[in-house]
Amino acid sequence: MELGRNTKQKQLILEVIKREKNHPTISDLYEEVKEVDPSIGQATVYRNVNKLLDEGKIKRIITDSGIRYDCDCNNHYHLECSKCGRIMDIYDDKYMKLTRRMEEEYSIKIDDCTVLFKGICDKCLKYEK
């Protein structure tokens, strides 16, 4: 069920997202992609990011520092550090327990779960002491 054409631009954009582990913004992506292919247009980056989202190959993260993209589509949470600004991945082995408990308690069906913590990351907390 591979819809659409596999253009060089689309391939490149996905590569860059996968290489970039720091949850890049659209402008981060545009700048990095331009270094490889300087003729690429901004609209092409937007278009392909939307396609990759539709295909489920990347996820959107909404933070105080703007909209970012994540190539890790396994269920996990994020912490946005108020000191250094980085977005840290947080994995929760009790993720399924949380959603199941809520489903039972409220008689709802949960398909997706987005968790964003705000606080101070491990590195910044170390320096603070």
Next chain:
Amino acid sequence: MELGRNTKQKQLILEVIKREKNHPTISDLYEEVKEVDPSIGQATVYRNVNKLLDEGKIKRIITDSGIRYDCDCNNHYHLECSKCGRIMDIYDDKYMKLTRRMEEEYSIKIDDCTVLFKGICDKCLKYEK
């Protein structure tokens, strides 16, 4: 520490958010506020919503159907129903356990936690069967 003036417009906007329990958008608010004071400007709604956010009197919720506002600032989660579109409040008595566990596991400090579930609400699930 009450900064700023207590204008009629600001009072009205907060009143409307509190009355409206359905997590209104900016345009929802603007429309409802205009019914009471038809001369109010759109910019005034934006300005006062931002002030109320800064003062911690309301919270911002980011959903697929846009940015919404919540007058309940106690820690709780939300479910966005993919059938009817409503934003349902979800309270978790194990909220503190979740954040503490993550703080210990990752050596981080958590100040705020945003949880958005996507799925089907209790009412829609009932009708589905």
Next chain:
DNA sequence: ATTCTTATTGATAACTATTATCATTATAAC
């Protein structure tokens, strides 16, 4: 109550982020 200071307002311009348009190009099927 009247005056005074200035934060806030309403109207609108400006700005930012994203999407739509469209002629041209490149993909992939034949």
Next chain:
DNA sequence: GTTATAATGATAATAGTTATCAATAAGAAT
């Protein structure tokens, strides 16, 4: 290699929000 058309790059258009600014009104001082 041809052909059909999806995707591209450039740019116009749109949506959502913030900035500007003269006029107004809140609240302190008189």
